[in-house]
Amino acid sequence: MEQTGGGGSAASQKTATLTDNETGDQLELPVLEGSLGPRVYDIRKLHGQTGAFTYDPGFTSTGSCASAITFIDGEKGQLLHRGYSIEELAENSDFMEVCYLLLHGELPTREEKAEFESAITYHSMLHEQMLYFFRGFRRDAHPMAVMVGAVGALSAFYHDSTDITDPHQRMVASHRMISKMPTIAAMAYKFSVGQPFIYPRNDLSYAENFLYMTFAVPTEEYTISPTLARAMDRIFILHADHEQNASTSTVRIAGSSGANPFACIAAGIASLWGPAHGGANQAVLEMLEEIGHKDRIPEFLERAKDKNDPFRLMGFGHRVYKNYDPRAQVLRQSAHEVLDELGKRDDPLLDLAMELERIALEDDYFVERKLFPNVDFYSGIILKAMGFPRSMFTVLFALARTVGWVAQWKEMIEDPGQRISRPRQLYTGYGPRPYVPLDQR
Numbered sequence: 001m002e003q004t005g006g007g008g009s010a011a012s013q014k015t016a017t018l019t020d021n022e023t024g025d026q027l028e029l030p031v032l033e034g035s036l037g038p039r040v041y042d043i044r045k046l047h048g049q050t051g052a053f054t055y056d057p058g059f060t061s062t063g064s065c066a067s068a069i070t071f072i073d074g075e076k077g078q079l080l081h082r083g084y085s086i087e088e089l090a091e092n093s094d095f096m097e098v099c100y101l102l103l104h105g106e107l108p109t110r111e112e113k114a115e116f117e118s119a120i121t122y123h124s125m126l127h128e129q130m131l132y133f134f135r136g137f138r139r140d141a142h143p144m145a146v147m148v149g150a151v152g153a154l155s156a157f158y159h160d161s162t163d164i165t166d167p168h169q170r171m172v173a174s175h176r177m178i179s180k181m182p183t184i185a186a187m188a189y190k191f192s193v194g195q196p197f198i199y200p201r202n203d204l205s206y207a208e209n210f211l212y213m214t215f216a217v218p219t220e221e222y223t224i225s226p227t228l229a230r231a232m233d234r235i236f237i238l239h240a241d242h243e244q245n246a247s248t249s250t251v252r253i254a255g256s257s258g259a260n261p262f263a264c265i266a267a268g269i270a271s272l273w274g275p276a277h278g279g280a281n282q283a284v285l286e287m288l289e290e291i292g293h294k295d296r297i298p299e300f301l302e303r304a305k306d307k308n309d310p311f312r313l314m315g316f317g318h319r320v321y322k323n324y325d326p327r328a329q330v331l332r333q334s335a336h337e338v339l340d341e342l343g344k345r346d347d348p349l350l351d352l353a354m355e356l357e358r359i360a361l362e363d364d365y366f367v368e369r370k371l372f373p374n375v376d377f378y379s380g381i382i383l384k385a386m387g388f389p390r391s392m393f394t395v396l397f398a399l400a401r402t403v404g405w406v407a408q409w410k411e412m413i414e415d416p417g418q419r420i421s422r423p424r425q426l427y428t429g430y431g432p433r434p435y436v437p438l439d440q441r
Contacts, residue, residue, distance in 0.1 A: 016041055025050065036071050036080075053424040065252060066415070069102060069407055070243045074320040079327065081241060082106070090330040095206050095236040095400075096120065099178055102241055102407040123179035124200040124209065126187075127157040134191055143188040143395045144273045150184045151177070152266035162260040164413055173261040174406045181402045182206065185395050186213035192391065207233040210399070215387065227341040231334040231382055238327040238375055239397055241404025247271040247278070251405045252412050253421040261409060268405045269398045278394040281380030284315035285349065285390060293348075294355045305365055315377030316360060317370070331378035332357075335385075344385045353381050 014031040027050055030042040040063050047053055056062045071080045079086040082101050089098055093107075100108045100116045108116060133153055137146055154176070155162055161173035187197050190213075198213045207229045216222035242248070250271035254264040272278035290311075291300050304313040318325050344350050357373055360366050383393055412418050 014039075018046075020050075020052075034066070036073070047424075053426075055426050059249070059423075064244060064249060064421075065412065065418075067244070067408065067411060068105070069411060070241045070404070072243050072320055074318075077326050079242075086238065086326050087330060090234050090237050090327075093237065095233050095240070098237050098240050099403045102403055103174060103410065119175050120179040120206065121202050123176050124183055124202075126180060126183050130157060131197065134187060134197075137191065139191070139194065141192070143185075143192055143391050144269065144398070146188040146191065147184060147395055147398055148266050148270050148273070150188070151181070151269060152263055154180070155260045155262040158262070162262070164255075164258060164261065170261070170410060170413065174410060177261065177265055177406055178403050181399045182210035183213060185392075185399045186210060188395060189214050189389075189392055192389075205229065205233070207236060225341060227337055228386055231338050231386070234330060234334050235379055235382065235396065236400040238331060239379075239400035241401070241407065245277070246274070247401065248405060248408050251409050255409045255412050256418060256421045258420075261406070264409055265402060265405050268401070272398050272401065273394060278397045280314065280374075280376035281383065281397075282390045282393045284353075284377050284380040285384060287312075287314040288349050288352050288356070291352060291356070294352055297352075297356055297359055301360065301363060301365075313360070313366075313371065315380065316366065316373055318374045325372065325374040327375040328373050328378055331375055331382070332373070335378045335381050338382050338385050342385050347385070350381055350385060353377070 014033070015028045016031050018027045018029055019025075027046065029046075032040040032042050034040070043054055054062070069082065071083075072078065081089060081098065082105055084101065084107075089101075093101075096117050097108060097113060099120070100113060130150065130153065133150065134146070137149070158173070158176060161169045161176060163169045183200055190197050196218060198216050198218075200209050200213055204212055204224070208224045211224055211229060211232060212222055244252075247268040251264045251268040254267040255261070259267075275283070291297060300311060301313070303309045303311040338344075339347075339350060339354075357377070361372070366372070380393065383396065384390075388396065
């Protein structure tokens with residue numbers, strides 16, 4: 001049953017008055033209230049009634065859509081998917097169940113979950129001709145470049161699921177992207193290291209299958225660790241959706257034009273590739289390498305406190321969360337479990353990370369400013385311990401976030417009030433001026 005509005009309504013009889021002090025004009029703006037979160041001033045008729053626009057670089061104070069999928073309260077450190085806390089989902093659920101929840105609005109019954117898992121499992125193979133597509137990349141191509149190209153190319157191989165007006169085709173496309181993304185990600189890795197592609201297995205779970213396709217080789221039997229598979233599943237859950245971030249907004253903007261779903265997700269991957277968005281866990285490891293040794297931690301913590309010093313403590317604090325990132329609390333446990341499982345406690349870089357975590361959490365400066373370790377701090381540690389190269393970190397982020405992008409795209413397509421995105425601008429260039437012929441310049 002599709003959730004349309006949760007426990008609240010966007011409709012409201014409340015208004016706020018906007019007064020232009022220069023002209024004296026006044027405009028009544030409807031005040032909308034969702035089921036959770038702050039009030040929203042509805043400015044859709046602002047330009048039509050006044051000829052004016054609002055100015056909001058980065059859209060940090062602008063609601064671009066109404067959504068019933070994910071809610072974040074940064075002050076409380078709260079993340080809810082369809083009303084369920086991320087802590088409860090990570091502890092009691094698995095990624096397939098979370099995927100179903102994001103797509104359909106409710107947790108599945110046992111029968112619904114089995115049917116959904118079957119649909120995802122049996123879509124996991126790629127069209128065989130896509131192997132030739134992979135071979136067209138340079139051997140040293142970045143895995144994210146491969147991901148953008150391969151996902152965009154899916155629309156050239158699966159013509160039967162690109163009609164966005166057909167609900168059945170929309171769902172088939174959604175299932176295909178969720179199921180094929182681990183296969184594409186694993187193939188991108190295999191291609192980068194020169195190893196043969198490993199086909200998916202239908203007897204493995206989603207996380208197990210990804211680890212198998214990534215690390216197995218034809219010459220040896222690959223044993224899947226339940227601890228690593230569970231950690232991988234948790235990473236997928238914790239990155240599944242995060243409201244209207246840059247990449248999700250990119251997917252929605254691309255989708256608003258009527259573009260096919262594969263192209264929209266490829267656009268989201270390209271946006272995620274930006275270091276300010278999906279590269280934070282890689283930056284954590286680079287920071288740890290810069291620190292170099294546990295003895296230098298106090299020195300770098302002091303540098304982090306100095307506003308005139310360019311050094312920043314990566315993996316601590318969050319733009320949205322002004323409290324402890326709820327995803328980080330879950331992943332912290334997995335980080336320690338993975339290190340114990342793999343015997344990585346003697347890895348100097350990981351040992352340094354654990355010591356930095358301990359000291360920073362005891363430092364009043366960081367505690368008072370709520371600069372706690374975030375999800376990127378722990379995910380980088382886990383992925384390094386598991387053997388993933390840094391070039392794959394953002395690929396894994398894209399793999400996990402695909403279900404969020406798909407759910408947001410699907411919600412947007414089914415919203416009767418959705419219009420093509422068309423942001424406005426504050427023009428600062430020349431006014432009208434006459435053309436000067438070339439020989440007179």
